Amino acid sequence: xxxxxxxxxxxxxxxxxxxxIECRSLDFQATTMFWYRQFPKQSLMLMATSNEGSKATYExxxxxxxxxxxxxxxxxxxxxxTSAHPEDSSFYICSPSRSGGDTEAFFGQGTRLTVV
Amino acid sequence: GQSLEQPxxxxxxxxxIVQINCTYQTSGFYGLSWYQQHDGGAPTFxxxxxxxxxxxxxxxxxxxxxxxxxxxxxxxELQMKDSASYFCAVFSGGYNKLIFxxxxxxxxxx
Numbered sequence: 393x394x395x396x397x398x399x400x401x402x403x404x405x406x407x408x409x410x411x412x413i414e415c416r417s418l419d420f421q422a423t424t425m426f427w428y429r430q431f432p433k434q435s436l437m438l439m440a441t442s443n444e445g446s447k448a449t450y451e452x453x454x455x456x457x458x459x460x461x462x463x464x465x466x467x468x469x470x471x472x473x474t475s476a477h478p479e480d481s482s483f484y485i486c487s488p489s490r491s492g493g494d495t496e497a498f499f500g501q502g503t504r505l506t507v508v
Numbered sequence: 509g510q511s512l513e514q515p516x517x518x519x520x521x522x523x524x525i526v527q528i529n530c531t532y533q534t535s536g537f538y539g540l541s542w543y544q545q546h547d548g549g550a551p552t553f554x555x556x557x558x559x560x561x562x563x564x565x566x567x568x569x570x571x572x573x574x575x576x577x578x579x580x581x582x583x584x585e586l587q588m589k590d591s592a593s594y595f596c597a598v599f600s601g602g603y604n605k606l607i608f609x610x611x612x613x614x615x616x617x618x
Contacts, residue, residue, distance in 0.1 A: 426605055435595065435608045436551065485550055487606070495539060495558070497597075497606050499550040 395419045398486050398500025405476055405507055413471045413503045415486030421466035422488030427459075430483040430502075442469060476507040510534045512596050512609035519615045520586050528581045528612045530596035538599040540572050540579040541606070546592045554581065554594075583614070591616045 395418040405411050415425065424443050428436040440456075442448035442463040450456045458480075460472040469488070473480055486500040512532045520526040532540065539558035543551040557563055557572035557579060569582040583590055596609045 424604075433613070435610045438605055438607065441605055489604075495541070495556040496553040497541070497543075497551075499552075502548075502550050504548070 394488070394490075394498040396486065396488055396498050396500045398503060400503055401501055402504040403506070405505070407477055407507055408475055410472055410474045411476055411505060413473075413484055413486075413505075415469045415471070415488065415500045417467050417488040417490075417498075420488070420490050422469070423466065423491045424489040425461075425463050425469040426487040426489065426497075427461060427469075427471050428485045428487065430485065432483075436485065439471075473505065476505070478507045481505055481507045510598055510600055510607045512598065512607070514594075514596055514609045514612045516610065517613045517615070519617065521617050522586055522588060524586050525582065525584045526586060526614065528583075528594050528596075528614070530579050530581075530609055532577050532579075532596070532598055532609075534577075534598050534600075536601070537574065540570075541597045541599075542568075542570055542581045543595045543597060543608070544592050545595065545611075551595065586616045588616050588618070590614060 397416045427439045429439050430436045438451050439454045440448045440450045442461050444463050444466050448461040463469040483502050485502045514530045541556045542554040545551045555570035562571045567584045572579040593611045593613050595611045597606045600607050
């Protein structure tokens with residue numbers, strides 16, 4: 393399987409501050425990056441899809457100005473949660489995808505964000 | 509759009525067999541997948557079915573019936589470490605983004 397590195401694994405921040413989460417695909421080129429959010433005991437909800445060098449496409453209900461996604465290279469994507477609020481506390485998971493249509497999805501380890 | 513339904517919780521004892529069902533509605537079907545997720549961890553791939561029938565991988569098997577828009581995950585010889593959430597998922601728009609069901613929490617008891 394692919395090797396995906398996501399960090400930090402957990403972060404606590406104050407309301408109103410911004411947090412950046414990094415996701416790296418270590419052994420393949422990720423032409424597409426998916427970002428998911430998961431609240432406790434709930435499913436993974438897709439937030440946005442980004443293609444390398446292009447603007448991200450956000451799912452309905454996800455604020456693009458609040459969740460900034462950068463996918464400037466084929467091995468690195470970042471998600472920045474801006475002006476975080478307690479309701480943004482969640483588990484964020486990245487999933488890089490390479491061209492060619494893998495039937496198996498690969499995931500980062502996830503980032504547990506707690507906003508106090 | 510896509511929607512998937514699966515039971516929210518299942519309980520079983522060690523050594524038993526459990527089946528987790530999943531029904532789906534999709535606009536375009538590219539296969540049904542299953543993922544396991546332990547609390548606090550990332551999802552891990554279990555299986556993928558694109559064609560009808562049963563796929564077996566060790567203690568886990570997955571079944572698909574495209575005509576019924578239905579599939580299931582079968583876990584045999586349950587172990588305590590199998591306690592986790594199990595998600596069925598379908599691809600949206602070809603081999604693109606993955607849409608997950610709500611998940612089934614499996615609790616295995618001694």
